[in-house]
Amino acid sequence: MNTCISERTVALLLATCCMSSFVSASPSGDRPDERHAWAVHDAHRPNPPKITAEEGRPPSDAIVLFDGTAESVAKHWRDASGGPSKWTVKDGLFICTPRSGGAFTREEFGACQLHLEWLSPVGDPGLGNSGAILMSCYEVQILNSDFTDLTYKDRRRANYADGQAGAIYGQSPPLVNPARPTGVWQTYDIIFHPPLWDGDQLIDPGSITVFFNGVLVQDAWPLEGRCHWQLRTKHEKAPPTGPLRLQDHGNPVPFRNIWIRRIPSRFANTVHGGPGVKLDDVAAKRAELAAHTLALAEEATELTEKVICLYESLGYRSDPAVKAKAEDAAARYAASLDARDSAACRKIQAELRGMKLFVDMLIRNGLTERESPLAKAVARALDEAKKQ
Numbered sequence: 001m002n003t004c005i006s007e008r009t010v011a012l013l014l015a016t017c018c019m020s021s022f023v024s025a026s027p028s029g030d031r032p033d034e035r036h037a038w039a040v041h042d043a044h045r046p047n048p049p050k051i052t053a054e055e056g057r058p059p060s061d062a063i064v065l066f067d068g069t070a071e072s073v074a075k076h077w078r079d080a081s082g083g084p085s086k087w088t089v090k091d092g093l094f095i096c097t098p099r100s101g102g103a104f105t106r107e108e109f110g111a112c113q114l115h116l117e118w119l120s121p122v123g124d125p126g127l128g129n130s131g132a133i134l135m136s137c138y139e140v141q142i143l144n145s146d147f148t149d150l151t152y153k154d155r156r157r158a159n160y161a162d163g164q165a166g167a168i169y170g171q172s173p174p175l176v177n178p179a180r181p182t183g184v185w186q187t188y189d190i191i192f193h194p195p196l197w198d199g200d201q202l203i204d205p206g207s208i209t210v211f212f213n214g215v216l217v218q219d220a221w222p223l224e225g226r227c228h229w230q231l232r233t234k235h236e237k238a239p240p241t242g243p244l245r246l247q248d249h250g251n252p253v254p255f256r257n258i259w260i261r262r263i264p265s266r267f268a269n270t271v272h273g274g275p276g277v278k279l280d281d282v283a284a285k286r287a288e289l290a291a292h293t294l295a296l297a298e299e300a301t302e303l304t305e306k307v308i309c310l311y312e313s314l315g316y317r318s319d320p321a322v323k324a325k326a327e328d329a330a331a332r333y334a335a336s337l338d339a340r341d342s343a344a345c346r347k348i349q350a351e352l353r354g355m356k357l358f359v360d361m362l363i364r365n366g367l368t369e370r371e372s373p374l375a376k377a378v379a380r381a382l383d384e385a386k387k388q
Helices: 002-013 021-026 070-076 152-158 279-299 303-316 320-336 342-345 349-364 373-386
Strands: 061-068 089-090 094-097 103-105 111-119 130-133 138-142 185-195 195-200 201-205 207-212 215-222 254-262
Touching: 061 070, 111 130, 130 185, 138 185, 138 207, 279 303, 279 320, 303 320, 303 349, 320 373, 342 349, 342 373, 349 373
Parallel strands: none
Antiparallel strands: 061 254, 089 094, 094 254, 111 185, 111 254, 130 138, 185 207, 195 201, 207 215
16 A cells, blocks of 8 residues: 555646646545445556466466476376376377366365366267366356257267356356367366355355356356255355366367466455445454545645645545545645636646546545535636636
């Protein structure tokens, strides 16, 4: 937060010289409320962490589970007992060794983004049957599903709709079938959120989103329980993380380019809207920001900056003492504008335009009146600036 505040303070001090700096820096967006700790376009809101995402390469914060080498398998994969994976590495591919058991990641994951590429081998009578099983419970089916207009008997032989490629196994068929032919590489990009529990109460069922060859086939499907053959299951409380498992269904399915990113839970954000918002956390964050901006106001040497920071503090948390200080500073700022002639107003047009946006926000959010001295002074100064 300190970095954001420093940058914002510099931008405010540049306001009298540059309209764009002032407009971007002035808090013209709507103020916080009981579900939102930050204002709209709040300069104090922390920026997201920077990562790199070069074309054709995993993101810089990804864990590369398989990069074509035996070393990556030894580092990241195991069998069910915890020993080395019995799958084969050949020609840069991670290939299921039939009837050797699944391949499990050594690390465990909860909410994540998973990328993997797989191929249905030509001539495999098992149709390349496998699966990407998140937390070893929730399966996205892998299968040769390049078929159209089949009879009922053919479809039964090829597999049921909720067991085709891109399906959440036993629960949700894919929205569409973008499968490529046998022997052609297929790509999954999966977003997974696990079920969330509060004690013994299920708060959220979790969900899976799947892009199959770049096409959306599962749109935040709410999980109904762990995936199982022939059974409709219910949620049972489980640890919040688990290993990714690639299924051994008796078919030599090859994989390549497997990487995963841990992502925040949808409920991790408790201070700004969303499903996880907690009103007490919002109030605490607003109090923190109110104190921060009040401190900035006390340190400010420019009257423009002082006015903005005081009203910003007041927007985070109502405080009669801060309101009195804000109104006093606003009155002094208004008097300074009223003392300017047309030429002087023209010199600060950028600041005046930014202040007009700021005052409009104050009025919109009930922090000042439309006929307040500040609003009148800014309007008059803008009119004066237009005179020749």
